[in-house]
Amino acid sequence: MKKITISDVAKQANVSRSTVSQYLNHRFDYMGEKTRDRIEQVIEELGYQPNIVARSLKQKSTKTIGVIVANILHNFSTEVSRAIEDVCHEVDIHTIICNADDEPKKEKKYIDMLRAKQVDGLIIFPTGGNKQLYQNMIDENYPVVFVDRKVDGIPVSSIMLDNHKSSKLAVDHCVEKGYDQIGIITTSIIRDVTPRLERLEGYERALNNRGIPIREEYKKSVEIESIQSTLHEMLQQDNPPQAVIAGNDLALIEILKYVKGHRLAMPEDLAVLGIDDVSFASFYSPPITTIAQPTFEMGEKAATVLLGKIQKQETKDEGIDIRFDPMLIPREST
Amino acid sequence: MKKITISDVAKQANVSRSTVSQYLNHRFDYMGEKTRDRIEQVIEELGYQPNIVARSLKQKSTKTIGVIVANILHNFSTEVSRAIEDVCHEVDIHTIICNADDEPKKEKKYIDMLRAKQVDGLIIFPTGGNKQLYQNMIDENYPVVFVDRKVDGIPVSSIMLDNHKSSKLAVDHCVEKGYDQIGIITTSIIRDVTPRLERLEGYERALNNRGIPIREEYKKSVEIESIQSTLHEMLQQDNPPQAVIAGNDLALIEILKYVKGHRLAMPEDLAVLGIDDVSFASFYSPPITTIAQPTFEMGEKAATVLLGKIQKQETKDEGIDIRFDPMLIPREST
DNA sequence: CTGAAAGCGCTTACAG
DNA sequence: CTGAAAGCGCTTACAG
Numbered sequence: 001m002k003k004i005t006i007s008d009v010a011k012q013a014n015v016s017r018s019t020v021s022q023y024l025n026h027r028f029d030y031m032g033e034k035t036r037d038r039i040e041q042v043i044e045e046l047g048y049q050p051n052i053v054a055r056s057l058k059q060k061s062t063k064t065i066g067v068i069v070a071n072i073l074h075n076f077s078t079e080v081s082r083a084i085e086d087v088c089h090e091v092d093i094h095t096i097i098c099n100a101d102d103e104p105k106k107e108k109k110y111i112d113m114l115r116a117k118q119v120d121g122l123i124i125f126p127t128g129g130n131k132q133l134y135q136n137m138i139d140e141n142y143p144v145v146f147v148d149r150k151v152d153g154i155p156v157s158s159i160m161l162d163n164h165k166s167s168k169l170a171v172d173h174c175v176e177k178g179y180d181q182i183g184i185i186t187t188s189i190i191r192d193v194t195p196r197l198e199r200l201e202g203y204e205r206a207l208n209n210r211g212i213p214i215r216e217e218y219k220k221s222v223e224i225e226s227i228q229s230t231l232h233e234m235l236q237q238d239n240p241p242q243a244v245i246a247g248n249d250l251a252l253i254e255i256l257k258y259v260k261g262h263r264l265a266m267p268e269d270l271a272v273l274g275i276d277d278v279s280f281a282s283f284y285s286p287p288i289t290t291i292a293q294p295t296f297e298m299g300e301k302a303a304t305v306l307l308g309k310i311q312k313q314e315t316k317d318e319g320i321d322i323r324f325d326p327m328l329i330p331r332e333s334t
Numbered sequence: 335m336k337k338i339t340i341s342d343v344a345k346q347a348n349v350s351r352s353t354v355s356q357y358l359n360h361r362f363d364y365m366g367e368k369t370r371d372r373i374e375q376v377i378e379e380l381g382y383q384p385n386i387v388a389r390s391l392k393q394k395s396t397k398t399i400g401v402i403v404a405n406i407l408h409n410f411s412t413e414v415s416r417a418i419e420d421v422c423h424e425v426d427i428h429t430i431i432c433n434a435d436d437e438p439k440k441e442k443k444y445i446d447m448l449r450a451k452q453v454d455g456l457i458i459f460p461t462g463g464n465k466q467l468y469q470n471m472i473d474e475n476y477p478v479v480f481v482d483r484k485v486d487g488i489p490v491s492s493i494m495l496d497n498h499k500s501s502k503l504a505v506d507h508c509v510e511k512g513y514d515q516i517g518i519i520t521t522s523i524i525r526d527v528t529p530r531l532e533r534l535e536g537y538e539r540a541l542n543n544r545g546i547p548i549r550e551e552y553k554k555s556v557e558i559e560s561i562q563s564t565l566h567e568m569l570q571q572d573n574p575p576q577a578v579i580a581g582n583d584l585a586l587i588e589i590l591k592y593v594k595g596h597r598l599a600m601p602e603d604l605a606v607l608g609i610d611d612v613s614f615a616s617f618y619s620p621p622i623t624t625i626a627q628p629t630f631e632m633g634e635k636a637a638t639v640l641l642g643k644i645q646k647q648e649t650k651d652e653g654i655d656i657r658f659d660p661m662l663i664p665r666e667s668t
Numbered sequence: 669c670t671g672a673a674a675g676c677g678c679t680t681a682c683a684g
Numbered sequence: 685c686t687g688a689a690a691g692c693g694c695t696t697a698c699a700g
Binding site: 006007017021052054055056059 | 694
C-alpha cells in the first residue's frame, strides 16, 4: 500500500493542494463549509497523515528539541528529562533524549546529529569537553540552555542546584546529629564538573562555619570503581569519620554496597547521607537520609527558558545561572 | 548567521550541487581528485552540515526507528531500550524512545506521531488497546516488532521472556527452600497483559507439578496502589503464605515497602522473591532473590529483527514469538 | 473563497 | 568526470 500524500487528498476532494494545506493548518477563515467537510471526509476515508518531514523542510522548524544528558545513569538526568518532556508535550513540541555517557566525543556526535536533524533548540548537560562547539552555537544564535553544569567562558545560562547549600545542609545535619568527623566522597573531578566542585567547596565552607577543621583524608574524589576502596581506606585511619556524605546517587550506591559488604550498621558504625534522592531511599534498611533536588522544577525551567529563546528568536542571555534550592529529607541512616 | 546549504558549498567550490551531493554520499568513483579536495576544503571552511530533513524527504528514509514502551517505569523497559539503541547506533540508525504510560491513547498518539515523522520502523511494547492500528500497519506492510507482550489476533512476532518458566523457577526455588505456602502478587491483568497472565499460569502449573494445591487467596492481581493492602490481607489469613512472589519490579517494590513498614524479617517472617531484577537487589538488606530477564539480548534481538524487516522490505512474519530464558539469582530474601 | 507557482535543501537518473 | 533538470511532500504569498 503506497503512502498517500496531500495530492491524493486534493484530487479526491476536487480541490487544490493549497486548499488541503489550509485545512491541515486550521486556516478556515475563508474556506467554504462544504469544502472543509469534503476535505475532512476524504482525509478520514484515505487515512491520510501529513508528512512532517516535508512540512519541517518548508517551515524550517521541526517542532522538536534535543536533550543531551551527560550521563543517563544519574537519577537526576532521567527525572529532569521527564519534566522537560512533560512541558514540551503540553505545547506540542517533541523531545529527543540522548546520552553522552560522560564522553565529549559522544556529546559532539549527538550535537551534530541533532542539529543536522534540524531540532529547534538544545538542552545540554554539558560534559564541558566541547567548548568550541558550544561557542559556535552561540555565535550562530542557535538556542541552547545548559543544565546541572556550567562551562567556563561560555555565556549560556545554566539551570543548576544551589550546590553549596546542599553541602551545607548535609554538614549541618550531621553536626546536629552529633557528628564532627564528617567525610565526603564524590565521583571524579578531573573534568571540573560543576556540581562536584561546588559540593566540595560547600562542604569546606560549612565545616569552616562550624569551626571544624578540614582534613584532606576525609575528602575524596575518585572514579566510581574506586569509591569502595577509597571509603575503606578512609575508615581504616586512626581517626575515621563517623559520617560520610555521598556526592551523588552513584557514589551513594557504592557506599551502600561497601556498608553492606562489611556489615556495618548505619548510623551506629557509619552515618551515611546522599546528595540526590534515590528510588529506594524510603524503604531501605535503614531508610537513607538524602538531599533531594527539585528535579521537576528544574526540568520545567530548562524547557521554559529554551522555548522562550526559540520563540523570541533571542538566544542571547547573560549567562546568568538559575539556582534551585536543595531539600533535606532526614531519614534513619544518619 | 544564516544556515548554509549545499548551494553555498557548490558556488564556493565552483561545482554543481549534484557534485557536492555525490561527495557527501561518498560516490567518488568518477570524481576528480582536485574536485574532491576542493569540496572537502570548502565544507570544512564553511562548517557545512547537510540538512537531514531534506535528505530524508528525498530518500524516503529517515534512518530512524521509534520505540514505544508501555511503561518506562519498569526497569525492563529502560534496559531493553538501551540495548536497542546500542545495536542501532552501530549501524547509524537513530532511535526515538516514547513512553505510552500504559495508556492506549498515548500509545496511539505516539504511533501516529512517529509515523508522521516518517520513522522507518517501530518497536512496540504494546498496551494491547489499539488493535485496529496495529492491524493497519501490518496491512500497509509497515515494519513493526513487538516486545514483552503479544496481542491476540495480530500476526506480529513478539520478543518475550519465557514467562511460564520464570514462575516455575520461582516456585521451585521456594519449594526447595522448604516453603509450601507460596503466594504471588502481580499488577493488574484487566488488559490481558501477556507476562502477567503467563506468570500466573506458570505459577499454577508449577504448583500442580509439585502437587501443591492452588489457593485463590494466595493469588492476587491488583493495581499498584492496592498491592500493600492486598498483601496485608493475604498475611492476615489463618494460614498465611510463607513466601510471596512479586510479579514484576514495581510489585516487588511495593512488597518491600510493606515488609519494611511492618518490620517483617525476610525470609523468616516472609520470604520475598521478585521476577525482574532491581538495581538495589544485591546490596539490599537482605539481598533480594530475583529472576532476571536477559534484557540486553532481548533488546538486541528486537532491533535485529526490525532492521531485518526494514532492509528486506519484507515485513511479514508468521507472528512466531521469540522466547528468552529467565535466570534465577538466589540471594538472601528467600 | 480557491488555485497556480515557487520554493524548502537535498538526491538521482540521465545526458554529455 | 560533471551539470541541468526533475522531484520528494509540503507551505505560502499572491492573484483572481
